[in-house]
Amino acid sequence: MGQAARFEIYFILGSAGAAALLAWTGVGWGLVWPLAVGPFLARNLYYLFRLAALVRRKHRLAPPFPRGLWGEIFRTIAQYQQRGRKRRKRQIRFIRRFREATVSVPDALVVLDKRKRIEWANPAAAVLMDVQWPRDDGKLLTDVIDQPHLNEHIDAGDYHRPIEIAPVHNRALMLSLRISPFGERKRQRLLVARDITKLYHLNMIRRDFVANASHELRTPLTVIAGFLESLADSPLTPAQHRRPMELMHNQSERMRSIIDDLLTLSRLEMDDRSGELAAVDVPAELRLVLHEAQALSGGLHEFAAQVDPDLLLIGNQPELRSAFSNLVYNAVRHTPPGTRIEVVWRDDGSGPLFAVHDSGDGIEPQHIPRLTERFYRVDKARSRASGGTGLGLAIVHHVLNRHDAQLVIASEVGTGSSFSCRFPSASGMRREQAEPATHAVATSG
Ligand SMILES: Nc1ncnc2c1ncn2[C@@H]1O[C@H](COP(=O)(O)OP(=O)(O)OP(=O)(O)O)[C@@H](O)[C@H]1O
Numbered sequence: 001m002g003q004a005a006r007f008e009i010y011f012i013l014g015s016a017g018a019a020a021l022l023a024w025t026g027v028g029w030g031l032v033w034p035l036a037v038g039p040f041l042a043r044n045l046y047y048l049f050r051l052a053a054l055v056r057r058k059h060r061l062a063p064p065f066p067r068g069l070w071g072e073i074f075r076t077i078a079q080y081q082q083r084g085r086k087r088r089k090r091q092i093r094f095i096r097r098f099r100e101a102t103v104s105v106p107d108a109l110v111v112l113d114k115r116k117r118i119e120w121a122n123p124a125a126a127v128l129m130d131v132q133w134p135r136d137d138g139k140l141l142t143d144v145i146d147q148p149h150l151n152e153h154i155d156a157g158d159y160h161r162p163i164e165i166a167p168v169h170n171r172a173l174m175l176s177l178r179i180s181p182f183g184e185r186k187r188q189r190l191l192v193a194r195d196i197t198k199l200y201h202l203n204m205i206r207r208d209f210v211a212n213a214s215h216e217l218r219t220p221l222t223v224i225a226g227f228l229e230s231l232a233d234s235p236l237t238p239a240q241h242r243r244p245m246e247l248m249h250n251q252s253e254r255m256r257s258i259i260d261d262l263l264t265l266s267r268l269e270m271d272d273r274s275g276e277l278a279a280v281d282v283p284a285e286l287r288l289v290l291h292e293a294q295a296l297s298g299g300l301h302e303f304a305a306q307v308d309p310d311l312l313l314i315g316n317q318p319e320l321r322s323a324f325s326n327l328v329y330n331a332v333r334h335t336p337p338g339t340r341i342e343v344v345w346r347d348d349g350s351g352p353l354f355a356v357h358d359s360g361d362g363i364e365p366q367h368i369p370r371l372t373e374r375f376y377r378v379d380k381a382r383s384r385a386s387g388g389t390g391l392g393l394a395i396v397h398h399v400l401n402r403h404d405a406q407l408v409i410a411s412e413v414g415t416g417s418s419f420s421c422r423f424p425s426a427s428g429m430r431r432e433q434a435e436p437a438t439h440a441v442a443t444s445g
């Protein structure tokens with residue numbers, strides 16, 4: 001407290017004492033008012049009104065300040081004001097820097113409120129997605145960009161995987177779009193779109209190259225395999241040439257099967273959705289697959305099946321058959337004789353589950369994440385000898401992706417392996433549900 005203020009307090013206490021003394025000695029209040037309290041009260045009222053007026057008009061308090069207590073009050077308020085000004089300046093600087101950073105981000109950023117209205121977007125969003133801010137401020141995202149696929153994705157609420165979109169305003173672009181929920185109860189969303197045009201084209205070139213090369217090789221190989229087969233069987237072929245002919249025929253057949261697998265993979269890759277969906281009778285498919293697997297095993301494996309006979313799956317029948325058979329044949333081809341193979345098909349509450357468990361040699365953990373890569377084999381020599389090319393699990397992976405399902409591989413060396421396909425709950429169907437529907441279609445058609 002300053003000296004002037006202290007003096008003022010002494011003055012107040014002193015005049016109060018003097019007033020009391022005067023009152024006690026009988027001089028009375030009449031003299032005390034005008035002499036002591038009057039000017040003091042007038043000064044206080046003046047500064048009180050002045051301060052009220054300055055604060056009301058949001059004026060900045062600046063020196064010179066009055067002396068005494070009022071001076072301290074004015075000075076303290078001025079300090080608060082200055083601190084507030086500094087904080088605001090810092091915030092403005094921070095916001096400006098943040099804005100500058102978002103302007104220089106090459107990815108499109110769009111903030112949506114909980115009702116999918118555009119709250120903010122950076123300049124890249126104008127170029128990549130045609131969302132222009134502030135022009136589109138407050139508009140529904142669906143009114144600004146025509147992407148029904150994106151709208152469904154936002155509503156679905158599962159943002160683990162990015163989606164690819166081709167913006168309508170610029171057909172040359174391809175974007176990979178990711179959504180992150182944020183804010184209160186995670187109901188606001190940040191859309192981040194990355195330009196993947198180059199990557200997409202490179203991928204397309206690779207895919208087309210593999211598809212075209214496989215397609216071109218298929219016909220000559222068919223001719224070679226056909227002639228080799230007839231030459232190997234022909235009585236005109238000298239006996240010493242027969243064995244090499246047979247080997248050549250086997251190898252050309254192997255090449256044909258590789259090419260067929262590559263063509264299947266390219267076809268699966270073209271589109272990440274399965275075309276024709278129907279209720280697939282999985283128990284019936286598994287009966288056939290198991291029958292063929294037993295033939296392949298030649299009685300060297302022990303089979304068990306735990307199949308729910310009334311559980312069907314909405315999906316693409318040939319694709320599912322190929323995926324399931326790949327997994328069951330793998331359990332036969334990549335395990336030693338005497339292995340027990342169990343096939344499971346049931347709904348365990350979290351959706352339909354197809355699994356193949358075997359008690360084979362197992363797979364070392366470092367190989368597991370790579371098994372779905374094309375041509376990846378744990379033991380190349382052994383796998384090749386058993387006729388494998390390493391494309392089977394890549395096909396399984398693609399088929400499951402197209403069915404929104406997941407492949408889970410668990411294996412322990414010396415104990416065995418499990419390959420499980422987990423399908424979304426909505427894709428399962430009971431047989432009794434499927435049959436009235438087929439009946440209705442049949443009668444209406
Ligand atoms: N049940 C299993 N037990 C042990 N190893 C397995 C099992 N299933 C797959 N593998 C390993 O994973 C590799 C990849 O399997 P994938 O089905 O992709 O190819 P493949 O069976 O060798 O050939 P393809 O299926 O194309 O004819 C196999 O080569 C094998 O090493």
Ligand SMILES: [Mg+2]
Nearest residue numbers: 326330392393
């Ligand atoms: Mg296989």
